[in-house]
Amino acid sequence: MSAEEYLEGVQQAEREAAANLLGTKSVARVEESVAGAVDFAERLSEFQREASPPERPIDCKEGCAWCCHFPVAVSAAEVIRIGEHLRASRSPEQLATLRSRAIEADERRRGGDARARTSTPCPLLENGRCIAYDVRPLSCRGCNSFDARACERHYWSGRGTMPVHAAQHEIHSSVFAGLIHGLRDAALDAQPLELVAALRVALERPDAASRWLKGASAFEGAYFLDTLPEVVGDLLGELALKK
Numbered sequence: 001m002s003a004e005e006y007l008e009g010v011q012q013a014e015r016e017a018a019a020n021l022l023g024t025k026s027v028a029r030v031e032e033s034v035a036g037a038v039d040f041a042e043r044l045s046e047f048q049r050e051a052s053p054p055e056r057p058i059d060c061k062e063g064c065a066w067c068c069h070f071p072v073a074v075s076a077a078e079v080i081r082i083g084e085h086l087r088a089s090r091s092p093e094q095l096a097t098l099r100s101r102a103i104e105a106d107e108r109r110r111g112g113d114a115r116a117r118t119s120t121p122c123p124l125l126e127n128g129r130c131i132a133y134d135v136r137p138l139s140c141r142g143c144n145s146f147d148a149r150a151c152e153r154h155y156w157s158g159r160g161t162m163p164v165h166a167a168q169h170e171i172h173s174s175v176f177a178g179l180i181h182g183l184r185d186a187a188l189d190a191q192p193l194e195l196v197a198a199l200r201v202a203l204e205r206p207d208a209a210s211r212w213l214k215g216a217s218a219f220e221g222a223y224f225l226d227t228l229p230e231v232v233g234d235l236l237g238e239l240a241l242k243k
Contacts, residue, residue, distance in 0.1 A: 021188065030077045034078050044175070045167070049168075056146050058146060059146055059147055060148065064148050065125055066151035068121060071109070072122075072139045073192045074137040074192065075180055076193060076212050095203065104123075105120050105196045106196050106197050120196070138175055139195075142170075142171065142172025192223070193219050193222045201219050201221065
């Protein structure tokens with residue numbers, strides 16, 4: 001993926017997010033903005049695969065969840081969309097259980113060693129499957145691997161590499177960067193969050209979405225740089241991209 005294509009992905013996602021949220025701010029507008037960014041990223045990925053097919057088949061499949069144990073950078077808008085999906089699809093008892101899992105996972109990552117930070121399962125996992133798969137974040141959608149066994153080895157040992165189709169990752173990263181810029185343009189808190197920590201906030205604080213839409217820093221304690229500064233990685237570096 002060229003620098004020009006990356007920048008185009010950022011700018012398009014930014015324009016769409018800002019256009020949706022510069023006027024009346026609502027949860028519905030937030031969901032629309034994220035859905036638009038996801039659709040754009042998926043269309044870009046499909047076009048790229050047709051123009052330049054991966055050198056070998058991507059090995060990811062339903063029930064394979066080795067990557068669902070690593071920290072994930074997300075926007076507040078994506079977390080709000082996930083929260084709305086969960087409240088619409090889960091019972092109060094299920095939400096209480098999910099909240100407990102999110103608290104446990106967040107505290108384990110914060111208080112544990114490097115192994116705990118990369119081996120704690122996402123609280124959205126149930127029986128190896130994501131209960132919010134249809135609304136999963138852009139970072140999750142960009143994750144992929146040519147070899148699930150290599151992912152398993154990396155999970156258990158922390159060594160080796162996970163062979164990825166770089167274009168899919170880069171496309172979703174560029175659109176994520178654009179979404180972040182668009183939220184910032186709409187005068188909303190756009191600092192990247194860590195998914196587990198942010199999910200905990202969304203489930204513990206029912207007013208988080210409304211506070212965030214008013215411009216408040218409603219996800220204090222869940223900023224990626226504050227929760228896991230040593231594993232920020234390349235993705236957050238990409239967010240420094242200037243318009």
